[in-house]
Amino acid sequence: MAMLDIDNLHAKIEGEDGKEILKGLSLKVNPGEVHAIMGPNGSGKSTLSYILAGKDDYEVTEGSVTLNGEDLLEMEIDERAAKGVFLAFQYPIEVPGVATMTFLRSALNAQRKKRGEEEISTPDFLRLVKEKAAGLGISQDMLKRGVNVGFSGGEKKRAEILQMAILEPKIAILDETDSGLDIDALKIVSEGVNALRSPERGMIVITHYQRLLNHIVPDFVHVMHKGRIVRSGGKELALELEANGYAEYQQDAA
Amino acid sequence: MNAEIRPMRTPAEQGLSGELKNLPSSGGARIVALREAAAKAFNDNGLPHRRVEEWKYTDLRTLMREALPISSPAQSAQVEAHARLLIDTGARRIVVANGAVVPELSDLADLEPGLTVQPLATALAAGGDLIARLGTLETGRYDAALALNTALAADGVAISVAPGAVIERPIHVAHVFSGKAAASFARNLVVLGEGASLTYAESFEGPEGVAYQVNSATEFVVADEASLDLVRVQEEGANALHLSTLLFEVGKAVKLNAFTFTSGAAVTRTSLYARLNGADSAVSFNGAILLKGRQHADSTLFVDHQTTGCESRELFKHVLDDSTRGVFQGKIVVRQPAQKTDGRMMSRALLLGDDAEMDNKPELEIFADDVACGHGATCGAIDDDLLFYLRARGIPLKEAQSLLVQAFVGEAIETVANDELRDALVERAEAWLKARA
Numbered sequence: 176m177a178m179l180d181i182d183n184l185h186a187k188i189e190g191e192d193g194k195e196i197l198k199g200l201s202l203k204v205n206p207g208e209v210h211a212i213m214g215p216n217g218s219g220k221s222t223l224s225y226i227l228a229g230k231d232d233y234e235v236t237e238g239s240v241t242l243n244g245e246d247l248l249e250m251e252i253d254e255r256a257a258k259g260v261f262l263a264f265q266y267p268i269e270v271p272g273v274a275t276m277t278f279l280r281s282a283l284n285a286q287r288k289k290r291g292e293e294e295i296s297t298p299d300f301l302r303l304v305k306e307k308a309a310g311l312g313i314s315q316d317m318l319k320r321g322v323n324v325g326f327s328g329g330e331k332k333r334a335e336i337l338q339m340a341i342l343e344p345k346i347a348i349l350d351e352t353d354s355g356l357d358i359d360a361l362k363i364v365s366e367g368v369n370a371l372r373s374p375e376r377g378m379i380v381i382t383h384y385q386r387l388l389n390h391i392v393p394d395f396v397h398v399m400h401k402g403r404i405v406r407s408g409g410k411e412l413a414l415e416l417e418a419n420g421y422a423e424y425q426q427d428a429a
Numbered sequence: 430m431n432a433e434i435r436p437m438r439t440p441a442e443q444g445l446s447g448e449l450k451n452l453p454s455s456g457g458a459r460i461v462a463l464r465e466a467a468a469k470a471f472n473d474n475g476l477p478h479r480r481v482e483e484w485k486y487t488d489l490r491t492l493m494r495e496a497l498p499i500s501s502p503a504q505s506a507q508v509e510a511h512a513r514l515l516i517d518t519g520a521r522r523i524v525v526a527n528g529a530v531v532p533e534l535s536d537l538a539d540l541e542p543g544l545t546v547q548p549l550a551t552a553l554a555a556g557g558d559l560i561a562r563l564g565t566l567e568t569g570r571y572d573a574a575l576a577l578n579t580a581l582a583a584d585g586v587a588i589s590v591a592p593g594a595v596i597e598r599p600i601h602v603a604h605v606f607s608g609k610a611a612a613s614f615a616r617n618l619v620v621l622g623e624g625a626s627l628t629y630a631e632s633f634e635g636p637e638g639v640a641y642q643v644n645s646a647t648e649f650v651v652a653d654e655a656s657l658d659l660v661r662v663q664e665e666g667a668n669a670l671h672l673s674t675l676l677f678e679v680g681k682a683v684k685l686n687a688f689t690f691t692s693g694a695a696v697t698r699t700s701l702y703a704r705l706n707g708a709d710s711a712v713s714f715n716g717a718i719l720l721k722g723r724q725h726a727d728s729t730l731f732v733d734h735q736t737t738g739c740e741s742r743e744l745f746k747h748v749l750d751d752s753t754r755g756v757f758q759g760k761i762v763v764r765q766p767a768q769k770t771d772g773r774m775m776s777r778a779l780l781l782g783d784d785a786e787m788d789n790k791p792e793l794e795i796f797a798d799d800v801a802c803g804h805g806a807t808c809g810a811i812d813d814d815l816l817f818y819l820r821a822r823g824i825p826l827k828e829a830q831s832l833l834v835q836a837f838v839g840e841a842i843e844t845v846a847n848d849e850l851r852d853a854l855v856e857r858a859e860a861w862l863k864a865r866a
Contacts, residue, residue: 272837286823289825
């Protein structure tokens with residue numbers, strides 16, 4: 176049994192005549208695997224990430240998603256997080272007035288509580304954050320500020336990876352983590368992600384461009400188009416896409 | 430021939446007029462005349478209703494169903510048990526129960542040099558310079574709550590700080606109501622000499638389930654270059670009617686920062702009148718109002734810029750759950766000589782309840798031509814994207830809402846300079862959120 180098993184997933188935007196975005200998507204992710212999902216704009220990549228995280232703007236009309244055999248779609252948003260789902264947002268949101276440290280600690284303790292574990296002690300928490308933040312070049316000043324408030328695009332993405340490092344998810348979904356990053360920032364973020372690769376953790380890396388995959392080398396590459404995975408292969412598929420573009424798939428579908 | 434049309438007098442108005450037949454007699458001829466004039470004003474004008482512009486959203490004539498007998502002195506053991514607010518802040522505490530100072534619960538000994546703290550009743554009996562300031566601040570209009578207070582209050586706290594005296598330890602006047610339903614009146618006077626500095630807190634609390642009435646008025650006379658921090662916490666019992674009037678006379682180059690936290694009483698009206706008489710003062714009037722059930726709270730402010738170069742700021746944050754109603758009315762007047770005035774007000778409301786209502790009425794009246802004035806108001810629910818972000822990290826819905834509400838009111842609470850008082854306010858906001866979750 177795969178850790179994350181997405182089977183024939185159909186979903187539409189919530190509402191009477193909501194547009195269907197996912198049209199029979201299937202994907203299996205095992206522990207230790209990194210899957211890249213590539214595809215043109217509007218193929219449904221971000222929708223997939225939101226549906227996995229539990230955003231309620233979408234309605235699943237067919238198919239299933241299980242995490243270690245449990246029905247993910249039945250779970251509340253925070254319950255999914257506690258079970259190990261982590262979405263690194265394409266556009267991390269600013270939360271004025273909630274200090275990053277308070278936020279990280281509330282999140283970690285809420286997850287632990289839900290799993291029946293003890294809350295982390297203050298010294299252990301401070302040590303953990305200090306260690307992880309240093310590796311990502313996140314200053315103490317940033318940690319004291321409101322979540323993402325006044326952060327640059329690159330800082331926001333690094334902050335997402337810090338959250339991931341602290342929450343230690345089972346399955347991480349990185350939604351266009353490379354967007355808005357310059358080469359240096361891309362390197363720092365990629366190193367942060369690579370440090371979190373582990374035999375127990377699965378990752379889905381959603382990206383439009385191949386360049387991220389030079390840094391985060393995937394085990395599998397999938398091409399998504401019009402709400403489905405239309406082709407799968409190894410890491411060499413990304414290079415092929417870089418050379419030929421998505422035109423081939425867009426023609427196929429037309 | 431003019432036929433004056435007068436509405437029928439309500440039972441509450443009739444009852445209050447009855448109380449006004451027996452005015453307190455202390456304080457000498459000037460004070461007695463003030464009381465008589467206030468009583469006459471009330472008898473002539475009665476309680477305000479929705480056709481009186483300043484009371485448009487708080488129809489006191491309807492909301493105050495009956496006049497209650499004036500409260501009798503409370504038992505100090507009961508008062509002690511009830512007085513919980515701001516207790517661990519290290520402030521010098523003076524307890525006023527049912528409108529009268531309770532000396533055995535008040536810390537009136539070892540006053541810092543330059544500081545005078547007296548029960549108002551004592552000061553009235555003695556007369557003197559301090560009492561000469563009482564009742565001298567004008568509102569420029571008939572205010573029923575203030576008129577009743579002026580006519581009927583016989584005690585409260587009178588404080589003066591000598592010129593140049595910097596009083597480090599905050600003074601906290603704890604107003605407590607205890608006993609059966611009654612009406613309590615307290616009048617306070619705070620006078621700061623030139624260059625003096627004081628942090629003054631007042632709190633209000635009382636029993637749940639008793640429909641009592643509190644009418645408090647505090648006059649602040651702040652001389653040139655003085656500095657005043659005012660922190661207020663109103664957590665009356667859920668059935669109470671609370672009327673507060675705050676009057677400020679501000680000299681030149683004054684620093685004044687006032688903050689009010691309100692989560693109590695069925696009906697609250699806080700009227701604030703500030704007259705900026707001296708140049709180059711900086712004042713701010715801020716508030717956080719958290720309501721649930723069917724509570725109604727009205728904050729009405731009049732800030733009058735009379736002279737040049739003053740800055741005034743207002744920031745009010747309402748959190749409205751269930752079927753509550755919040756009212757913010759802010760008026761900034763800039764007189765012709767008040768060039769270089771910088772006046773701004775902002776009201777933000779977070780509507781948590783489906784039936785909650787917020788009424789905002791900002792007004793600017795500007796007669797000078799070189800000024801910067803502005804106002805803004807927002808109302809809305811908690812942002813869904815923020816909630817999703819917090820929940821996607823594992824924070825449950827209620828906790829995520831609490832964090833966001835805390836952040837929302839935190840912006841106003843942060844304006845309080847004193848660490849202990851600010852922490853106490855954060856803690857009161859947390860307690861409110863905890864009770865909700």
